[in-house]
Amino acid sequence: MAGESGKIDPMHQFQIEPLAKLDLFGYDISFTNSSLFMLVVLGAIWVFMAGGMKRELVPGRWQMAVEGVTGFINNMMSSSIGPEGKKYVPLVFSLFMFILFANFMGMMPIGIVPGAHAFTVTSHLTVTAVLAVLSFGTVLVVGLWKHGLHFFSLFVPHGTPWWLLWLIPLIELFSFLIRPFSLALRLFVAMTAGHVLMKVLAGFVINGLNAEALWVAPLVALPSFILMIGITLLELLVCAIQAYVFALLTSLYINDAVNLH
Amino acid sequence: MPQIAQILETYASQFFWMLLVFGILYFVIGRGMVSKIDANVEARDRKIADDLAAAEKARAEADGLVAGGSEALNAARGEAQAKAAAAKAKGAKDAEARLAKADEEISAKLAAAEADLAKARAKAMAGIESVAAEAAADIVAKVSGAKVSAAQAATAVKAVLS
Numbered sequence: 045m046a047g048e049s050g051k052i053d054p055m056h057q058f059q060i061e062p063l064a065k066l067d068l069f070g071y072d073i074s075f076t077n078s079s080l081f082m083l084v085v086l087g088a089i090w091v092f093m094a095g096g097m098k099r100e101l102v103p104g105r106w107q108m109a110v111e112g113v114t115g116f117i118n119n120m121m122s123s124s125i126g127p128e129g130k131k132y133v134p135l136v137f138s139l140f141m142f143i144l145f146a147n148f149m150g151m152m153p154i155g156i157v158p159g160a161h162a163f164t165v166t167s168h169l170t171v172t173a174v175l176a177v178l179s180f181g182t183v184l185v186v187g188l189w190k191h192g193l194h195f196f197s198l199f200v201p202h203g204t205p206w207w208l209l210w211l212i213p214l215i216e217l218f219s220f221l222i223r224p225f226s227l228a229l230r231l232f233v234a235m236t237a238g239h240v241l242m243k244v245l246a247g248f249v250i251n252g253l254n255a256e257a258l259w260v261a262p263l264v265a266l267p268s269f270i271l272m273i274g275i276t277l278l279e280l281l282v283c284a285i286q287a288y289v290f291a292l293l294t295s296l297y298i299n300d301a302v303n304l305h
Numbered sequence: 306m307p308q309i310a311q312i313l314e315t316y317a318s319q320f321f322w323m324l325l326v327f328g329i330l331y332f333v334i335g336r337g338m339v340s341k342i343d344a345n346v347e348a349r350d351r352k353i354a355d356d357l358a359a360a361e362k363a364r365a366e367a368d369g370l371v372a373g374g375s376e377a378l379n380a381a382r383g384e385a386q387a388k389a390a391a392a393k394a395k396g397a398k399d400a401e402a403r404l405a406k407a408d409e410e411i412s413a414k415l416a417a418a419e420a421d422l423a424k425a426r427a428k429a430m431a432g433i434e435s436v437a438a439e440a441a442a443d444i445v446a447k448v449s450g451a452k453v454s455a456a457q458a459a460t461a462v463k464a465v466l467s
Contacts, residue, residue, distance in 0.1 A: 072317050
């Protein structure tokens, strides 16, 4: 955002601004630009899915695309969990679609409309934390529900030598407990870093073009612009990869809970 | 970093809206739409499998029909061959019988002809004897002047001829 001195703050894009004040039991649940984009993402997913709901025997293009996505998640679940994975398809599908659409929604050139700014919901720790807790909570609930206390045998892998029994469960427990944090932080950091990088490069381009010295524009603005095209494409790739990684890791974690190694 | 700087003011709103949106996403789209789409995909897969199975069955049936047809053809050919052989055998027997009959007739005719011939020969021979006896008697009478009775001449001729 251009301030008074032409300074561009790459962090301003993450600012949450309340659009309508709301209050629930003393908690501030204002409708913000973040909430707005969550709804936009939800609406976009709904439109995408509704377009493929004709349920024809011979699918059209749109239905083919929707069936491709559901088939992709179905395959992922059955290959990492097995036949029991079908039960968890709705959860992983929702996680995958929300992250994918939120990531892409943040990349949309909404900024060309004056006054409007794209907001990347998944660049917020609070959002990724909720997603990670949903993923991790499912693993805990499913594991304890299916196996009871036997679930904790997850921390003693097969073939652990007896003289390492004091150490391996500790390490396993640690790696298990760190899962929600790694899930949440990976997505948050990837999206934040990508958007900051793009914004910084965009600042180089704009400030370079506005610079008084004429040599700055071709020497700084042009290479930055070219670099930015590449970074943007890379960022689009990262958007898809992060959604895939989150869904894949969730399916693997659920596999742990369902099949106990 | 606003994500962390604003966390205390915004966490409640973020959690609330995120859970709300995700709840709608999970229950309406994840549970509702996805399962319907999956059911449709499964129905299609099943239909394709059923159609393939039906086609496979039809092909097996056709194969069976072809095998049955060639069997019937073979049977018909065998029958025709048997009939032809029987007809040939019958024809041969008929021809044989006719041949035998003709043979018999011919040999009967031959025998009759031979008998006639023998009779004729005997008659001729008898004729020759009487002529020869007369001639002999004449010759004797002319040569020696002796009179020879017909009976004597016949006896003498018979003795010479036989």
